[in-house]
Amino acid sequence: MTERRAAISFVSPALLALGLVAAYPILAAIWLSLHRDILVFRDHRFIGGANWSFLLRDARFWAALGHTTYFVLVAVAFELVLGLIFALLLETKGRGRGVLRAAVLVPWAVPTVVSAKLWAWLYDPDHGLITHLLPGHDVNLLGTPLIALHAAIVVDVWKTTPFVALILLAGLQSIPDDVYRAARIDGAPPWTTFRRITLPLLLPTIAVAATFRALDAVRVFDAIFVLTDGGPANTTETLSIYAYKTMLRLGDFGYGATLSVATFMVALAIAGVGIAAQRRAAR
Amino acid sequence: MIELQRLTRAFGGRGGVRDIDLGIEDGELIAIVGPSGCGKSTLLSLIAGLDAPDSGVIRIDGRDATALEPKERGVALVFQSYALYPHLDVSRNIGFPLEIARVPKAEIAERVRQTAERLAIGHLLDRRPKQLSGGERQRVALARAIVRRPRICLFDEPLSNLDPALRAQMRVEIRALHRELGATFVWVTHDQAEAMTLAERVVVLREGRVRQLGPPREIYAHPVDTFVASFFGAPTINLLEDQTIGVRPENVTVGSGGLDRVEAHEGRVVLVEPLGAETWITIDTGKERITGRGDPDLAIGERVFARWDPATSLRFRSDGTRSDL
Amino acid sequence: MSRRLFAALAAFFCAAPFLWLVLTALRPEAELTRLGPPSHLSSTAFVRVIREQPLPRAMLNGFLVSACTTVLAIALGSLAAFSLARLRPPGRSVILAGALAVSMFPPIATVGPLYELLSRLGLLDHWAGLVLPYTTFALPLAIFLLTRAFEDIPEELFRAARVDGCSPLSALVRVHLPLAAPSIATAALLVFIAAWNELLYALTFLSTPERRTAPVAIAMLSSEHAEPWGEIAAASTLATLPLVVLALIFQRRIVSGLTAGAVKG
Numbered sequence: 001m002t003e004r005r006a007a008i009s010f011v012s013p014a015l016l017a018l019g020l021v022a023a024y025p026i027l028a029a030i031w032l033s034l035h036r037d038i039l040v041f042r043d044h045r046f047i048g049g050a051n052w053s054f055l056l057r058d059a060r061f062w063a064a065l066g067h068t069t070y071f072v073l074v075a076v077a078f079e080l081v082l083g084l085i086f087a088l089l090l091e092t093k094g095r096g097r098g099v100l101r102a103a104v105l106v107p108w109a110v111p112t113v114v115s116a117k118l119w120a121w122l123y124d125p126d127h128g129l130i131t132h133l134l135p136g137h138d139v140n141l142l143g144t145p146l147i148a149l150h151a152a153i154v155v156d157v158w159k160t161t162p163f164v165a166l167i168l169l170a171g172l173q174s175i176p177d178d179v180y181r182a183a184r185i186d187g188a189p190p191w192t193t194f195r196r197i198t199l200p201l202l203l204p205t206i207a208v209a210a211t212f213r214a215l216d217a218v219r220v221f222d223a224i225f226v227l228t229d230g231g232p233a234n235t236t237e238t239l240s241i242y243a244y245k246t247m248l249r250l251g252d253f254g255y256g257a258t259l260s261v262a263t264f265m266v267a268l269a270i271a272g273v274g275i276a277a278q279r280r281a282a283r
Numbered sequence: 284m285i286e287l288q289r290l291t292r293a294f295g296g297r298g299g300v301r302d303i304d305l306g307i308e309d310g311e312l313i314a315i316v317g318p319s320g321c322g323k324s325t326l327l328s329l330i331a332g333l334d335a336p337d338s339g340v341i342r343i344d345g346r347d348a349t350a351l352e353p354k355e356r357g358v359a360l361v362f363q364s365y366a367l368y369p370h371l372d373v374s375r376n377i378g379f380p381l382e383i384a385r386v387p388k389a390e391i392a393e394r395v396r397q398t399a400e401r402l403a404i405g406h407l408l409d410r411r412p413k414q415l416s417g418g419e420r421q422r423v424a425l426a427r428a429i430v431r432r433p434r435i436c437l438f439d440e441p442l443s444n445l446d447p448a449l450r451a452q453m454r455v456e457i458r459a460l461h462r463e464l465g466a467t468f469v470w471v472t473h474d475q476a477e478a479m480t481l482a483e484r485v486v487v488l489r490e491g492r493v494r495q496l497g498p499p500r501e502i503y504a505h506p507v508d509t510f511v512a513s514f515f516g517a518p519t520i521n522l523l524e525d526q527t528i529g530v531r532p533e534n535v536t537v538g539s540g541g542l543d544r545v546e547a548h549e550g551r552v553v554l555v556e557p558l559g560a561e562t563w564i565t566i567d568t569g570k571e572r573i574t575g576r577g578d579p580d581l582a583i584g585e586r587v588f589a590r591w592d593p594a595t596s597l598r599f600r601s602d603g604t605r606s607d608l
Numbered sequence: 609m610s611r612r613l614f615a616a617l618a619a620f621f622c623a624a625p626f627l628w629l630v631l632t633a634l635r636p637e638a639e640l641t642r643l644g645p646p647s648h649l650s651s652t653a654f655v656r657v658i659r660e661q662p663l664p665r666a667m668l669n670g671f672l673v674s675a676c677t678t679v680l681a682i683a684l685g686s687l688a689a690f691s692l693a694r695l696r697p698p699g700r701s702v703i704l705a706g707a708l709a710v711s712m713f714p715p716i717a718t719v720g721p722l723y724e725l726l727s728r729l730g731l732l733d734h735w736a737g738l739v740l741p742y743t744t745f746a747l748p749l750a751i752f753l754l755t756r757a758f759e760d761i762p763e764e765l766f767r768a769a770r771v772d773g774c775s776p777l778s779a780l781v782r783v784h785l786p787l788a789a790p791s792i793a794t795a796a797l798l799v800f801i802a803a804w805n806e807l808l809y810a811l812t813f814l815s816t817p818e819r820r821t822a823p824v825a826i827a828m829l830s831s832e833h834a835e836p837w838g839e840i841a842a843a844s845t846l847a848t849l850p851l852v853v854l855a856l857i858f859q860r861r862i863v864s865g866l867t868a869g870a871v872k873g
Contacts, residue, residue, distance in 0.1 A: 002352060002775065002776065003695050003776055004695075004697075006691070006695055006775070006776035006777065007691045007695035007696060007697035007698075007776075008691075008697050008698075010687040010688060010690060010691035010695065010697075010776070010777075010780075011687070011688045011691040011692065011697050011703060013684045013687060013688070014684040014685060014687065014688035014747055014751065015688070015703065017680075017684060017740075017743050017747060018706075018707065018710055018743065018744070018747055018748075020725075020740070021718075021722065021725075021740050021741055021743055021744050022710040022713060022718065022743075022744045023710070024721065024725075025717070025718035025720075025721035025722050025725070026713060026717060026718060028720070028721035028724075029717050029718065029720060029721055032720060032721070085614070085618070086618050089611065089614055089615045089618055092611065092615075098859075099619060100615050100618060100619050101859055101863070102856055102859060103618070103619035103620075103622040103623040104618070104619070104622050105855045105856065105859060105862065105863075106622050106623050106626050106852060106855070107622050107625075107626070108855065108862075109801065109848070109851040109852045109854070109855035110626060110848050110851070110852070111804065111805040111807075111822070111823050111826075111847060111848060111851070112805060112807060112823075113805070113807055113823040113824075113826050113827050113844075114629075114823075114826060114844040114847060114848050115625075117629075117826060117827075117840055117841075117844055118625050118626065118628070118629045118844065119625065121628075121629065121632065121837055121840070121841065122625065122628070124835070124837070126641070127640065127641045127837070129628065129643060132643055158621070158622075158625065161622075162622065163866060166863055166866050166867050167866070167867055169863075169867070170867035215712050218714070219714040219715065219716070221715070221716065221807070221808050222807040222808070222823075225807070225811075225827070226827055239714075239716075240714055240715075240716045240808075243714075243716045243717075244716055244719075244808075247716075247719065247720055248719075248812060253720050256720060257717075257720055259716075260714060260716045260717035260718075260719070260720070261717060263714045263716060263717060264712075264713060264714055264717045267712050267713075267714060268709075268712070271709075271712055328767075331771055332770075332771075333767050333770060333771065352770075353770050353771045353773070354770075354771075354772075354773035354774075358771065359771065360767070360768070360771045362764050362767070362768060364762070364764055366762070366764035366765055366767065366768035368765065368768075368769075368783060369787065370783075370786045370787055379769075379772050380771075380772035380773050383772055383773035383774055383778065383782075384773055427772070
C-alpha cells in the first residue's frame with residue numbers, strides 16, 4: 001500500500017546520510033586498522049591483526065585506557081551525586097527555582113572549549129584565582145601529574161552536572177505524590193523516605209543518566225585537549241587524545257584507526273552494561 | 284454496494300477478522316455489533332482502506348477496491364474520539380477534505396456553511412475544537428464527514444463518549460440524516476440497544492467471524508446461538524438447564540401461585556429492580572437464577588414462582604447453537 | 609532554610625566561573641593579574657579580538673555550519689521520525705537502535721575516513737564540509753526527539769487525514785508538522801547548540817584561520833602567543849553569549865527537550 005512505500009522512502013534519506021557519514025567511516029576505520037598506513041612514508045599495506053596485537057602490548061594504550069576509565073568512573077560518580085542534589089533543590093516550588101534553573105543551564109550552554117579555557121584560567125599557575133586561593137607557592141595544578149586529571153574531571157563535572165540534574169529532575173517529577181503521602185502517613189522520617197522510596201524509584205532514571213554520561217565521558221576530547229593536551233607527560237592522555245595524536249601528529253592512520261575502533265568497542269561495552277543495568281533497575 | 288469476500292486480517296493472537304463474507308446494500312443503514320475485541324473496528328478500517336486485508340476481496344460498486352486508497356473509495360469516517368484537527372478552527376476542520384480535493388475556495392466556504400447550518404453548528408465556525416463541548420465536537424466530526432457528500436459513511440462508535448440523553452437525541456438526528464443523504468451508513472457499536480434502534484440490518488461479530496446477519500427484530504426473536512441471544516435484550520435472556528433453554532425476562536411472570544399448562548419454577552426472591560414502568564424480579568431456584576416481571580412489593584427471601592409459556596422459549600444444543608430453528 | 613543556602617551555593621557553582629570569565633574579559637590589560645575588582649571596565653580585549661583575530665569571521669562560519677546542519681537534520685529527521693512513528697517501516701526497531709548506536713561513535717573513530725571522503729568531495733577546509741559529519745550527532749538527536757513528538761500526536765488524527773484524502777506526505781505537512789512545531793523548535797535548538805560547540809571535526813577538517821569556527825578559533829588562540837588571557841576571555845565571552853542568551857530565553861523548551869525519553873528510557 002501507499003503507506004508502506006512512503007514508510008520506506010521517508011526513512012531512506014536519513015538512513016543514507018547516516019550510512020554515508022557514520023556507517024561507512026566506522027567500517028572503513030575497522031578495515032584501516034588492519035593496515036599499516038603512515039601518511040608521510042606513503043606506506044599503505046595490509047598487515048592483518050598486527051596493529052591489534054601491538055595494541056595489546058602497547059603500554060601507552062593501557063595507560064590511556066586507565067586514565068579514561070578513572071576519568072569516567074570519578075566524573076560520572078560526582079555528576080550523579082551533585083546532579084541529584086541539584087535536582088532535589090530544583091524540585092521545590094520556591095521562587096528561586098527560576099533563577100537556579102537559569103544558572104544551571106549556563107554550564108550546559110557554554111561550549112566545552114570555553115569551559116576548558118575558563119577553568120584553565122582559574123588554574124593558571126601565575127594568575128589563576130584557584131592558584132591564589134590555595135596555600136603554598138608554585139602551585140601548578142595542570143602541571144602536576146596526579147592532580148591534572150582531577151582538574152580535568154572538575155571541568156567535566158562543572159560542564160555536565162546540569163544535564164544530569166535535569167534528567168534526574170524529570171525522574172523525580174515522575175514519582176507520584178501519593179507515594180510520599182503514604183510514607184508520611186506511615187511516619188517515615190525524610191532521610192528514610194529518601195533512601196527507601198525515592199532512591200529505588202529513581203533507579204531507572206539514574207541508570208539512564210549514568211549511561212549517557214559514561215558514553216560521553218569515554219569519548220572525552222575537547223576538555224583535555226584544551227587544558228593539558230594530554231600532558232603533563234601523557235598523564236592525562238585519554239583514548240581519544242592518544243588516537244588523535246597518533247593520526248594527526250604522527251600521521252599513522254593505521255594504528256590510529258586501531259585505537260579509535262578500540263575506543264568504540266569500549267563505548268559499546270559501556271552501552272551494553274548500561275542497557276542491562278536499566279533493565280534490572282526497571283524491574 | 285459493498286461486497287466483502289472471505290476477508291481476513293489477523294494480528295497474531297488478538298483481534299482481527301476471519302473469513303468475512305458480507306454484502307452491504309446501497310443506501311442501507313447497517314450496524315456491526317459485538318463485544319470488544321470482536322473485530323468490528325478492524326472491519327471498518329478494512330472497508331475504509333486504512334488497513335489492508337491479509338486475504339480476501341473488497342468490492343465497491345462492482346470494482347475491486349482492495350488496493351484502493353481511502354480517498355479513492357468515496358468513504359468518510361466518523362471517529363469515536365472525533366479526531367478533529369486541534370490546530371484548525373471548525374470551518375477549516377469541516378472544509379479540510381474539500382481543501383485536499385482542491386475544490387475552489389468559494390465553493391468550500393458555501394458547502395461548509397450549508398453543512399454547518401444543517402447540523403446546527405453554524406455559529407461555531409470560528410472556534411477551535413478545544414473550545415467545544417463533546418456534543419458540538421461530534422457534530423463537527425459529522426459535518427466533516429458529510430460535507431464531501433460521500434457514497435459511504437462509516438461510523439466507529441461515535442456516540443459512546445456522549446451522555447445518554449445526548450446519545451438518544453443524536454440517534455434521531457442520524458436517522459434523519461441518513462434518509463436525507465441516501466448514503467450507505469455502516470455503524471459500528473458495542474451497544475446492542477443502539478444497534479437495534481438505529482439499524483435496518485445488524486451484523487453480529489464474535490471473535491472475528493460473522494455469527495448472524497439480519498433485521499434487528501429477527502436477531503432478537505430468532506438468535507442463532509446462545510451468544511447472540513445473550514448479547515441482545517436487557518435484562519439478559521434467562522439461560523436454564525445448562526444453557527439449553529432460553530427464555531426472555533419479558534415473557535416471564537414472577538409471583539405467587541401457579542397455573543397449569545405453563546412452565547413454573549419455584550424459588551426465593553434475591554433481587555428487586557423497580558424501573559418505573561416495570562419491575563424486574565430475580566429469583567434463585569437453588570439450581571439457577573431466573574429474572575422476570577413482577578410486583579415491586581415482593582420482598583427479598585419470599586418464596587414465589589416464575590412462570591412462562593413454553594412456546595416462547597428457545598432451545599439450544601450443548602454447543603450453544605439453536606436446536607429448534 | 610538550609611535549602612535556600614544549598615540552592616544559592618549551587619547557583620554560584622554554576623554561574624560564577626562563567627561570570628569570572630566575563631569579568632576577566634572586561635578588565636583593563638594592566639590589571640589582568642590582579643584579583644580584586646577592576647578599577648574600571650575596559651573593552652580593549654574585545655576590540656582586539658574582533659579586529660586582530662578572525663573571531664567575527666569564525667562566528668559567522670560557526671553560524672553557517674550550525675544553521676545548515678540544523679536545517680538538514682530537521683528536514684531529514686522529520687521525514688524519518690514521521691515514518692518511524694506512524695508509518696511503521698520494516699526493521700523499525702533496528703533503525704532506531706542503529707541511530708542510537710551511531711550517536712555513540714567516538715568521533716575520533718570516524719575522523720580518518722571522513723577526512724578522506726571530504727577530501728575527495730573537495731569539501732576540506734570549508735564550513736560546508738562540516739555539515740555532513742555533523743549529521744552523525746544531529747540526525748540521531750533530531751530523530752529521537754521528533755519520533756517521540758509524532759508518537760504523542762493521537763493516531764486517529766493520521767487516520768482522519770488519510771480518510772480526508774491526504775497522502776502520507778500531505779498528512780505530515782498539513783497536520784503533523786504544525787502540531788509538532790514546539791518539539792521541532794526544541795530539536796532545532798538542541799541541534800544548533802551542539803553543532804556550534806563541536807570541536808574535534810572542526811579542528812581536523814578546517815585548517816586556514818579564516819575558515820575556522822568559534823570553538824577552534826578559541827582553542828587556537830593560545831598556541832600563537834603566550835596565553836593572552838584577556839583576549840581568550842573576550843573571545844570566549846563573545847562566542848558563548850549567543851548560546852547563553854538562547855538558553856535563558858528557551859529555558860523551558862530546553863529542559864523538556866533534554867529530559868525527553870530519559871524517564872521512559
